[in-house]
Amino acid sequence: MQNTSEQKFDLDISGMSCASCVGRVERALKKVEGVENANVNLATERANVDANNQVKAEDLIQAVTQAGYSASLHHAATAQHIQLAVEGMTCASCVGRVERALKKVEGVESASVNLATERADVDFNAPTVAQDLITAIEKAGYAAQILKQQQNRDLDQKREEEAQSLYKDLILAVVLAAPVFILEMGGHLIPAFHHWIMANIGMHNSWLLQFILATLVLIFPGRRFYKIGIPALFRAAPDMNSLVAVGTLAAYSYSVIATFLPQLLPEQSIAVYYESAVVIIALILFGRYLEAKAKGRTTQAIQHLIALQPKIAHRKNGDHFEDVEITSLQSNDIIMIKPGEKIPTDGTVIDGSSYVDESMMTGEPIAVAKTIHDKVIGGTVNQQGSLTVKTTAVGEQTVLAQIINMVEQAQGSKLPIQTLVDRITLWFVPAVMLLALITFFVWLFFAPQAGLSLALVNAVAVLIIACPCAMGLATPTSIMVGTGRAAEMGVLFRQGEALQRLKDSKVVAFDKTGTLTLGQPQLTDFICVEGQDETNLLRYAASLESQSEHPIADAVVHAAKEKNLSLFPIQQFQAIVGSGIQGQIEQHKVYLGAVRFMQSLNLSVSHFSIQAEQLANQGKSPFYLAIDDQVLAILAIADPLKPDSLSAIQALHTLGLKVAMISGDNKTTAENIAAQLGIDTVIAEVLPEEKVQALTQLKQQYGVTAFVGDGINDAPALASADIGIAIGTGTDVAIETADVVLMSGSIQGVVNAFALSQATIRNIKQNLFWAFAYNVALIPIAAGILYPINGTLLSPMFAAAAMALSSTFVLTNALRLKRIRISQH
Known part of the structure; x- marks a missing residue:
């Protein structure tokens, strides 16, 4: 559906701990x-908001704050922090001038200048570069140079800091508990x-000591739960922290009364539960710590992509190259890439030749030859030769930045399957609190012999066992890991929704040219008269074709280059339009063209009649090479199938999908290719604008339809399909009409996309099943439903351990998606 909003806001949200928090925000x-x-x-702890032009970021931040959480505008991965050494400042006025200039x-x-240290700390975003800041300071009358530059604190760093904080609180809680x-x-x-306790310490003194230690646990490591959970209760919007706060405070308060005012309790109910309160806090902190560490691993794919870009570039300055920060690069700068170095940014080769390893971007293991006029992608690795490159894109415009942005958007999106979960979890915590209250009164009034203490213990167990952390993490963590792994495999989901829709597809329709085929004519056959030297004849043919501008000429010349022939x-x-070409090589008259050209020269091709028929039946176009007065070779030009087309289509059939082909070629050629590949349905002789009608026909016949095109001429079809999959070549990632973009030209990426979709949705369903099953099974046990049958009760301490393990299980299960392997081809 087309989004009509005029603004998009990306907010960082802190303070959320469970699915209920998500619903409230x-x-x-x-x-x-x-x-x-x-x-x-x-x-991801992020909120994506679509709004009209009347909405301000401050309005959104205020709304989140009033709901009990913290929010700030998200800084993109390109946000920078820089520290500059400033010279020439003598007083506070100088400081003010430099700050205003920045x-x-x-x-x-933001810009903060310190006179004592003579340093300026600046936070900025693209398209600003370090040189702009230095220039501004120089115009203000001072001198400056880069002291230190780094990416702003990202989600990975934030989670590492969170994990460290949780670890410190956990250790303190364990020591005291x-x-x-x-x-x-x-x-x-x-x-x-x-x-021994009774004889040496005394029961009351033991309780006093437990009171002191438990109070310290609640005040220090446990304060995080009360600081968030108690205000949430007063707002009538309880969350996971509220459950922990109420449960532990109930156990602690009961114990304090039993310690200092025992006369207020029935004699049979005088007991303390300090150990339950402190162990619950310790166990939940342990679970939170494991969760924070596991969450950090879900963002590794993004961090890996960011790490692909080098920090330094060799930029041309006059007659020499100087090392500069990559952030200071601008379009049309001239940079040099030495052998073994990463390419700093996107550009075009203007001098030199080399092989570039683009596997980190495309998943293709074979290095790609690069020479003058070829494009290079930032983050890929130059191998043997030295390259001089003119930059064409920097900062957010680079392919790598687009990929990172795409992956972040996909990771932050919400699948349709999550909608139902959100509806349930929004009311889950209030329902649990009501259930805990019912549990308390049922035990108090219907089992008076059990006493007030057991009523409290079971109510606390219900509160603690039901924390919906696992429910809230079940879907987004799988999406994060699945889309991150997909990016590493060269599959970019522009929208998280495509993950689910791809899994629901019934048929995959392929455009033929450039998708199933290589998209460029190639010399597929070169057959010589017996006794002739094939290499030498190919040199003759390529030499003659090197003077021609016909696409067929490129195929022959390219074949000679691949064999390093001079x-x-x-x-x-001389070129004879519609027939062939001719010229003189080493005193020999050389001719190359179709059969009619040979016939016009009165040259016989009968000795190649069998081969010519075979080639024609294969959909190839035969041409002949003649030297002087004899036809010595027959060669065939065709747009061949990609090597992995057959295996990819077989794999799609294995996944339970029907495969169709939409082509503008004549029906015979299209059906010949379809027969070779085992394609189920062929729609041939269609114009580009008719592909949309062809897709409508497939939707009516099969159902949900995915369309695979090259992303250039197939924009209408990609947009109209239920799921559009664009096959790129590394530089075509910004294809707005596709839902899924494949960095590699290999259609094995289509198989990977479907396999990832199915694996991720399967993983989400596993997570949701265990998250809900866990609560459905254990809440009644915590309430004491088994007690009348076999005397079984669930201790609040075991409830806390089980709750911690449930979130850890969901995260660990999601991380299994990182082990999905790239299909071989």
């Missing part, structure tokens, strides 16, 4: 007047230890 954003859509992702530069977000657990549970488990000088070259 989305509701808060959607209530802002002018907001058309809001999509919040727990795994803040006037377009793209600068261990004595509490030993004092209380040790006495229950080991009677001799109980007697070409003869040509004299008296």
Whole structure:
């Protein structure tokens, strides 16, 4: 559906801990007047908002803040922090001038200048470059140079810091909770230890010591739950933190009353549960720590892509090259890439030749030859030779930046399958709190012999076991890992929704030229008269064709180049339109053309009649090479099938898909190719504008249809298909009409896209099943449903452990997608 919104906001959200939080943030954003859509992702901690021109970022941030969370505008991966050494400042006025000069530069977000250290710290975004900042300072009358430059803090760093903070709190909680657990549970488990406590410490003193240690746990490592959870309760919007806060405070408060005011409790109910409160906090912190570490691994694909770009470039300055920060590069700069170096940015080769390893971008293992006029992609690796390149794109315009942006958008998107989950989880926490309250009163009034303490324990167990972290992480983590792995395999999902729609496809329709075929004429056959030297005759043919501009000529010359054949000088070259070409090579008259050209020269081709018929039946065009008065070779030009077309189509059939081909070629040629590949349906002799009608026909016949095209001439078809898959060549990634873009020209990428789609959706369903099954199975047990049958109760401590493990399981299961391997071809 076409989005009519005029603005898109990307917000970083902090404070979310479960799926309920996601629902509340989305509701808060959607209530802002002018907001058309809001999509919040727990795994990426981001919100994508579509709004009209009346909405300001401050309105959205305020709405999120009022909902109890923190928000800020997201800084793209290209955001930079730079530290400049500034010379010439003598007073506070100088500081003010430099700061004002820097803040006037377009793209600068903040600038702070320190007179004592003579340094300026600047945060800025593309299209600003470091040189712009230095120039601004120089115009203000001072001198500056780069001291240090780095990417702004990204999600990976943020999660690492979060993990470190959780680790410190976890260690403190364990150190303080261990004595509490030993004092209380040790006495229950080991009677001799109980007697030792009674004789040497005393029960009341033991409870006092537990009170002190438990209070420290709640105040310090546990404060994160109360700081967020308690305000959420007052807003009538409880979340996971609220469940932990209520559960642990209930156990702690009951224990405090039993310690200091026991007369308020029935005698049979006097007991303390300090150990439950502190162990719950320790276990949940442990689960949060594992979750933070696992979440960090879900962003590794993005970090890998960012790391592809080098930091330094060799830029031409006058007659020499100097090392500069890559951020200072501008379009049309001349840079040099030495053997073994990464190419800093996109550009065109203007001098030199080499082989470039583009496998990191396309997944293709074979290095690509590069010479003058060839394009190179930033992040790929130059191998043997030295290249001089004119930059054509820098910053956000580079292919690598587009890829990173595409992957981030896909990772932050929400699949249709998530919509139902969100509806459920929004009301899940309030429902759990109500269930815990019911559990408490059922035990209190219908099982009075069990006492107040067991009513409390079971209610706390229900609160703790039901935290919906796993539900909130089930879908987004699988999307993050799946789309990240896809990017590493050269498959870019421009929209996360394409993951699910691709899995639902019934038929894959291929454009023929440039998709199933190589898209360029090639010399497929070269057959000589017996006794002739094939290599020498190919030199004659290529030398003659080197003077021609016909596409067929390129195929013959290219074949000679691949064999490193040197070409003869040509004299008296002449092209006979529609027939062939002729010229003189080493005193020999050489002719090359179709059969009618040979007949016009009264040269016989009868000795090649069998081969000519065979080639024609294969859909190839035969041509003849004659030297002086004898036809010595027959050669065939065709647009051959890609080597992996057959295996890819077989793999698609294995995945349960029908395969169709849409072609502008004549029906005989199209059906011949379809027969070779095992294609189910052929629609031939269609004009480009008729491909949309052909797709409509396939939709009616099969259902959900995916269309695979080269992304250049197939834009209408790519847009009209249920899922458009564009086959690129590394530089064609910004194809706006496609849902999925393949960096490689290989159609094996189509198989990878379908396989990834199926694996990711399967992984999401596994996560959702276990997240919901876990709650459905364990909440009744926590409430004590098995107690009348076999006396089984679920300790709040075990509930906390199970809750922590559920989130860890979901994340670990999602990370299995990283092990999907690239299909071989």
